[in-house]
Every structure is written in structure tokens, then in C-alpha cells.
Amino acid sequence: MTKTITLKVNGTEHTVEVEPRTLLVHLIRENISMTGTHIGCDTSSCGACTILINGKSAKSCTILAVQADGKEIATVEGLATAEGLHPIQEGFHLNHALHCGFCTPGMMMRAVEMLEKNPNPTEEEIRWGISGNLCRCTGYNNIVKAIQWTSAKMQGKELPSTEPEFV
């Protein structure tokens, strides 16, 4: 038994036939072949699969594809535009906020929503804000720094240094 659903992914409409039990993350990765959204666990703990549904961050491994019927989905592939990279992508790159890159798409999608709601977060708010996303490589210092940098950039403020404070 399958069900036909229609959803927008990064602005493009897709009509897909799925089994009702299909997880949204599998729909995105397999049916739509956008593999930037990752899977890092089976208990909704890691956040590697984080996307935006109608602008709100969500763990796509914890949502059925059929629940996304009629919704607008944003994934890492939709961040950059013809004008260039999204500030969060720039922020992650310039501040060395990624090593292996596996957590990065989810981490950035989460940060995008966080900055939308709270354009000027404190370090503590950032740390709590990304506490549903695990990173095993970076120790988080530079992820925090990247989000702070992006916050400044998005508000047209003076940009903090992206040099390492490694004296």
C-alpha cells in the first residue's frame, strides 16, 4: 500500500508515492536523492537529519514522509542561492566549524532557525540552542563562534575575527 504526497523541497514541488511508514529522511535522501541530510542515530538523538519544515527545524528521522504532505521543506542543498553562499555556510567555513562534515548540514539548519527567532543569541543560548545536535569532531567552540559570526553578518554588524585564538 502506498500513498501519494506532494511537498515542496527547497522550492521545487515533488509528487511522490511512498509507503506510509517511510521516514521523511529516507524520502529526502532516497526518493528525492538529496543526500546532504544525514542519518546518525535511531533514537532522535543526534540531529544529523535536521531540516526545516515550514521554517521550523525538525529531525527528519522522527517524522513520517506522509506528515510532510503539503509542507515546505528546506534542506542544506537549498541554503545557497544564485547570489552565493548563505551566511551560515560562510560562517561555518570561515570559522572552521566543521571537521568531517557529517553533523554540519543538520547543525546549520538548526542554527538558521535559531538565528531567525533570536538574531542575537548569547553563547549560552547558542549552546542550548544546538544541544539537540551532536558533533563528535569539533568540540563545539568553533560552531559557537561560527553562529556568532553569522549573527553579526546577518545583522550587518562589524564582523568578528575568524583567526584562531591559538596563541
Add this chain to the structure above:
Amino acid sequence: MIKCKTSKEIGGMGHSKKRKEDARFIQGKGNYVDDVKLPGMLYMDIVRSPYAYAKIKNIDASKALEIEGVVAVVTGKDLEKYGLHWMPTLMSDTQMVLPTDTVMYQAQEVCAVIATSRYLARDGKEAVRVDYEPMKPLMDPFDSMDPDSPVLRSDKEGKTDNHIWHWEVGDKDKTDSIFRNADVTVKQQMHIPRIHVASIETCGCVASYNKVENHLTMYMTTQAPHAIRTVIALVAGHVGLTEEKIRVISPDIGGGFGGKVPVYPGYVIAIAVSFLTGAPIKWIEDRSENLQADSFARDYHITAEMAGTKEGKILATRFKVLADHGYTDASANPSKFPTGLFSIGTGSYDYGASHMEADAVYTNKPPGGVAYRCSFRVTEAVHAIERMTDVFANKVGKDPAQLRMENFIKKEDFPWASPTGWLYDSGDYHAGLKMAMDALNYDQLRIEQAELRKEGKLMGIGISTFTEVVGAGPSKDFDILGIKMFDSAEIRVHPTGKAIARFGTKSQGQGHETTYAQIIAEELGIPMENIQIEEGDTDTAPYGLGTYASRSTPTAGAAAAMAARKLRDKAKKIAAYLMEVSEADLEWEPGKFYVKGAPEKVKTIQEIIFAAYTNHPPGMEGGFEATHYYDPPNLTFPSGAYICVVDIDPETCHIKIRRFVAIDDCGNIINPMIVQGQVHGGLTQGLAPAMYEELIYDKAGNILNGTLMDYLVPTAVESPHWETGHTVTPAPHHPIGAKGVGESPTVGAPPAIVNAIVDAVKHLGIEHLEIPVTPFKLYKELKKVGYFEE
């Protein structure tokens, strides 16, 4: 500030160049193994044992096979027909691919289901019925040593106990005699618990066997693609898969930390099934399978002792280890080093005698162990010595910083021969510790601590001044299954002066595409932006043993420099020919050769390279390529001085890291931004076992925290803001003076944290705390010493 020899444009060593590999990762265009999709691909899922120790009485796959889309169910008996049901481990032990009659740990692979989709494979797995006859498992390694315990590995002919090996090093008589006569001796039993690397990407593969060409392409999450190719050839050579017929591709890897060194049964089953069906087989494990079945790290029970004078001079150490390896020794160590490099455990201190011994045993736990971001058992050793140094300082009543300063090996005494046989290459331990103490204003902190104590507040300061040993290794001692542990680089420079370089290592996030390009830029003066780096494809990269144990910079990084130097020598010859001068008249400046005393007579490296293809000297080989296999003369010995400050809530026992300063010395620095990033990441992976992570089993052999819901990987909230710095003591024997850094912080951080927590409560009568130090554990200890009034 780090001085750079090259301009920013060239971007050689010392420049904080942004990473080249980032572009694909930030745009969702990485290519990880689960992103690989091949036509006609089938999916594999694995049925796992619910019991830690059981006989398999029957496997009934009929219900699974009734499901439309389930193609096959493969058991150990099926593999037995091809002699593929067992495989060798890297430590020359044996491991089941699939069992024929007995399962040895909970979550062990029992049989594999192959289907046309991921979901159908899972349906099939649920439908397989297995009858088990459970037996009482051996879960405690001390019980395994008991002669009356059942023999777990009765499959091994003549095996009469559960003992795997005994190892020892150092002068026992000398050490024992020092202990007998010393003013002060201290002793502490400690457990370095079983933990898991839990890289955010789990393990998996796509095995694709082409029947027509008798050729296997294996996409897999491996840190050591060449070694894996050789291992596959050794395991499957007898069915016709010889080494030239195997191509291992290690695509982008979502973190490794040692967990992607071993060959797991899943890989081998996928290969076997692809071989039998001719279809590509994808196997991607779930997180819970990864935590429950893939190689663990640590699990050393250590009795540590230190002897010294009452003035606080360390005279000798004695360590005795019981290593729990699970049901087979599937460690990823160099073959001659069953305890890895544990013998680095004499530490950063100048004394002349040590004796260390270890025994390894089988239990009904998953096999291992791997490193968890550590150079082969160095973390266990560093924990023992750094904890004991504090226990000893406490006993003689000396400040732990002062005691360390008085016992350090002096800068001028390097190279220094350790009592367990290492030759430490270089170090400046006093400078590192002083820098860390100054950063925190250590003396002021001690005054504050005394005042807080008067108010009943708990604050502690902990130090760890560790020496690492990395870069395995010199071929006279280091091999894996006989293959020497050199590593390689091959540089090809195109006529227009741009290059591609390939390596036998494999980045899992370390940034090789950037740092290797910087090493070559440093030596050749070609801008690093113009140097493409490739790794991970055994068909194109030169042979090497891969990336783990912080060995990439010490081995492959050195190979890159040496290969580039061969090219620079060639460039010099061409430049002399082009400018019609003798080589002796030429001077090198990054990016060009000029004539001494006449700097206007100059040829850029790009002009010279072009000439290598268009106008090379008669008698010289054309082209501009070089390969180097680097066999290190010694290991490298990075070091660090870490200080942690904690505040403990006296009611909830919540432990807050107020500050953590890490001063690392990894020799010359290739890219400060990347080194700092590695240190941050390593510190969080040091925090993890110190306060959060441990794989816990009950007596019946059940894992109690086998998912990420209850295995506590630190988030950004637990992880503090790390403060980092460095000293530079180049490795004298290394071509670019670099030492390696990825693991130092994981090795050095746990004792700094535990020493800080113990320091906060030692006036209450607590001398030691076992890791992970959780609030509940601390609460129980405080209760024992009567801290809480009823």
C-alpha cells in the same frame, strides 16, 4: 605568532588557511558511503543475538523468505561452505563472520537478510526465528582469570583457559628493589572503562562484485583502505579474489577515531553476498548496532604504584593491567604491541625504573579494542601516570604543579631514554606548564580555593602534563600483519604548474586536503590552492597504512615533504640549465631559484615546471613527478600541559568546569586553525570518558546503554569553552619538525578533569575517583566519607 617562510599566496606551513574540503560539506555535497547508490543494488540487514552467550539451535528463515522483496538469508553455515565463516583479526586472533553454532556476545551477528530495499531487509530481519540455548556468560575479566571458569574459546584447539596473552616491559628487579627501599609508596586501583568512539556516521559499505571481470569494488568506511584491501585478499584469496582484483574506495568519512580501522563482519558478509549474487550490496548499520557491536575502546583494569622520596622525587612506577578484550582480541594495534604503546606510561618525569605488565582475557563482550582518538592505549597509560602523580603529591604534601616542575625531564636532556625503552625526541615540559599556570593565574587560584573552602565551597584545580607517542612507526618495530607501517605520497605536477598529490592515508575530518597541500606548497612554492589532494582509492593512491594514531602528519606528511624535495632538486637542475649557471650558484626562495648575487636572474617554479615538459636538459627524464615512501627513524612525542578548574555544587554534586586551559606542543605547526580545531575536538572527547561515557553491561550480559539516548555523548552544553595555546618544540628527526596532534587532547584531558574533581574534595578524605565521574558517583563517595549530615 607563528613565523611563516612562505607568502600568504603560497600558503605553506604556519598559515591558517581555510579548508579546501569545506566547500562540498557545507553545501550538502559530501559523498559518504550511504550516499553511494548503484544500479541493481540490494540492501542487507543483520539479525543479532539477544543473548551474550548461547548455542544456536536453529535458524528458521522461511517466514522471512516469504516476504516479497527478500532475496536471501545468509547464515554461518552458508559461509562455512566457502571457508568464510571465520576471519583473522589484526592481532592474529580469530573472529566469527557469522556463527555456525555459538554466539559470544549480545548483538553479535547471527545471520544476514538481503532484500530489494532497506525497509524490506528490516522486515525480513524481524521475521527470522532463531532458537537459542542461553548459557551463563562471563562478564567480569577477573572471573575469566579464575581457573574454574568455563573456557570461552573452546573452538581453539588445546585452549584450557581464558587467558589471551601476557606482556611485560622494564626492569622488574630494579623497580622492585626501589619500591622496597623507598620512603614513600602509593598504590591505586583504577578502571579505564569500556567506551565507544560513536562517530556520528556509523559504519557501512557497498560491496560490488563484477562477475564478468572477477573484480570487487568495495566502498567502505575505512581509515586504512590499503590495509583493508590486503586483508580482503588474505581472507578471500582462496575463492579467487586476489589483490589486483580488489579496489577499496573510502569515500568521505563522517568521523573515525579508530572505530573505522577494524574489519567488521558486516563488511565481509556484504562482500560474500555480492560475490555469490553478483549484485551490489549495501550495508549501513544503525547507531544502536554500532554502539553495541563495533569495537569498543579502553577497558583496562590497572593497579598503579609509584615510589619516591618524602621530598617528592619520583623514583619508580609499577603498573599491572588486566585487559578485557571481549570474545576475541580484535584490537587495532601494531602486531608486536599487544598493549599498544602503553609503555609510554612512565610519563614526562625523569626517573630510572619502571615495570609494567599486562594480561588479556576473553569475556562475553564485543571484541576490540580500538583507540578512541588515541595512539594505541596511550590514554590508559597517561591516566595512570597523571593520576598517580597527584596521589603521590598529595601523600608527600606538595603542590601538584610544584611536584611536576621538580620531576620533569629537562629540555636539555632530550633525546631522553625512558625506562621502558622509548627515546623521547624533544620537549619543553617546564615551559608548557608555566604557560598554562600563567594563563590561569595559578597561585591566585590556590588562594581563592583556600578561601572558598573556609566557606564550605568545593572548588578544585587539576593538572595533567602528558607525553604522547605517535607516528607509528619505524619499520624495524612497527607492522600490521607483517606490513611495515611506513606511509606514502605521490606528487604529479602538470605542465602549467598545478599539482595533484595522492596519499596512502585517509582523512576522516582532519583536513588533509588542506594541510598536505600546505606542506607541498612550503617545499615547492606552488600555491596551496593549486594543489589537489586525493586519498582513499586503492587503485590510484600509493600504498600506505592509513590514518589513525595521529600518524598522518608524522608519516605521510613527511613523505609529502620528501617527495617535494626530490622535485625541488630536479627543479634546481632545470633552473641551472635554463639560466646556464651551475647549480651551486643558485639560491632557493619559496617559489623561485635565483642566481646568487644577481637576484634579477630568476626562474619561477612554474617556469621550471613548464620546462620539465617542454625544454628539459638533455639526458634528464622529462615530466615532474615524484613518489616517496617515508619510514620514520623514530616516533614523535607531542606533549601538553592542561589545567582544569571545577566548581562543585555541594548539594547536587553537579560538576561545572569553570575553565580549562590546554597548552599543546605538537612541534612545528602546519595550519594553526586546524591544529586548534583538532585540540578543541579532542578535548571534548577527553571530557566524555572523564564525566559521561561508559558502556555498561549487567551480569546477564545485557548492554544497558546501547543507544545514543543513554550513551552520553557530550553536547555543546556539557562541553565548556576550551582555552588553547601552544609551545613549539620541533621533532628533530622529522623533515618538517611536526609531531601530530589529533589525539593529544583526548589523552591528556581526562586526568586533568579527574584531578580537579579529586582536588575539590580531597580535604574531605577522598583520594581517588573512578571515571566517568558522574554527580551520582561523587555523591556516593561524599556520603561514604560522611560529608552529608543526616
